[in-house]
Amino acid sequence: MKPIVQISLDLTTIAEALETAELAIRAGVDWIEAGTPLILAEGLHGIRALRERFPDVPIVADLKTMDGGYLEAEMMAGAGATHVVVMAQAHDETIECVVKAGRDYGVGVMGDNMAYDTMVDGARRLEDLGCDYIVHHIGYDHRRGIAAAGGRMPSPLDDLRAVVDAVKIPVQAVGGLSIEEAIQCPAYGAPLVVLGAPLTIDADAFKTADGDLESSLRLICEKVHAYDEVQR
Numbered sequence: 001m002k003p004i005v006q007i008s009l010d011l012t013t014i015a016e017a018l019e020t021a022e023l024a025i026r027a028g029v030d031w032i033e034a035g036t037p038l039i040l041a042e043g044l045h046g047i048r049a050l051r052e053r054f055p056d057v058p059i060v061a062d063l064k065t066m067d068g069g070y071l072e073a074e075m076m077a078g079a080g081a082t083h084v085v086v087m088a089q090a091h092d093e094t095i096e097c098v099v100k101a102g103r104d105y106g107v108g109v110m111g112d113n114m115a116y117d118t119m120v121d122g123a124r125r126l127e128d129l130g131c132d133y134i135v136h137h138i139g140y141d142h143r144r145g146i147a148a149a150g151g152r153m154p155s156p157l158d159d160l161r162a163v164v165d166a167v168k169i170p171v172q173a174v175g176g177l178s179i180e181e182a183i184q185c186p187a188y189g190a191p192l193v194v195l196g197a198p199l200t201i202d203a204d205a206f207k208t209a210d211g212d213l214e215s216s217l218r219l220i221c222e223k224v225h226a227y228d229e230v231q232r
């Protein structure tokens with residue numbers, strides 16, 4: 001598939017999410033992610049507002065579902081999400097319910113391997129249970145905790161190649177990627193590139209970052225879109 005750039009709107013108001021998404025789409029971003037903080041703060045209203053403003057843009061609802069999977073996915077699909085996220089740590093039945101809702105409502109299911117004992121095994125399990133994409137994810141708190149204790153901050157690139165090789169479905173790497181790392185994802189075989197907090201959002205304040213965000217995003221999109229097909 002052709003590489004896709006997704007912006008994660010880890011913000012807490014609809015107004016700021018719309019403003020940041022507007023700018024991102026102008027810069028060439030392909031998919032919008034309603035981040036977990038936005039879903040918590042604004043719920044389905046946030047998804048509906050994004051859908052109304054951007055009728056044709058795919059919207060990922062980063063639900064991080066752990067239980068009650070069918071209803072959560074169904075509600076997000078009804079509000080206009082095109083993709084939902086379920087955790088590898090969830091029970092098999094929950095992942096299966098989200099996959100069933102995905103099939104029933106025509107939304108893509110992304111399985112997130114964050115905090116799974118072995119991230120490669122988590123990715124394999126998510127694929128076996130029917131997910132359409134893998135989110136290979138180093139958690140925000142986890143990586144910051146390691147860094148605060150003086151350790152090297154883990155990067156999703158560390159195991160990205162192994163995860164890509166373990167599954168046949170498309171993979172995205174998430175969790176503190178720098179601009180340079182984000183641009184490299186397609187070269188690792190991961191066609192979905194997520195621009196998260198370090199690039200776009202002030203991670204400490206959950207506000208849009210200062211600086212010329214639009215120009216930075218445009219540059220990143222140009223570089224990622226310059227890649228040929230990624231083989232999956």
Ligand SMILES: O=C([C@H](O)CO)[C@H](O)[C@H](O)COP(=O)(O)O
Nearest residue numbers: 008035036175176177196197198
């Ligand atoms: O899912 C996310 C995280 O768990 C906080 O909710 C973020 O959207 C995702 O990690 C992308 O942002 P960065 O980690 O800052 O790159």
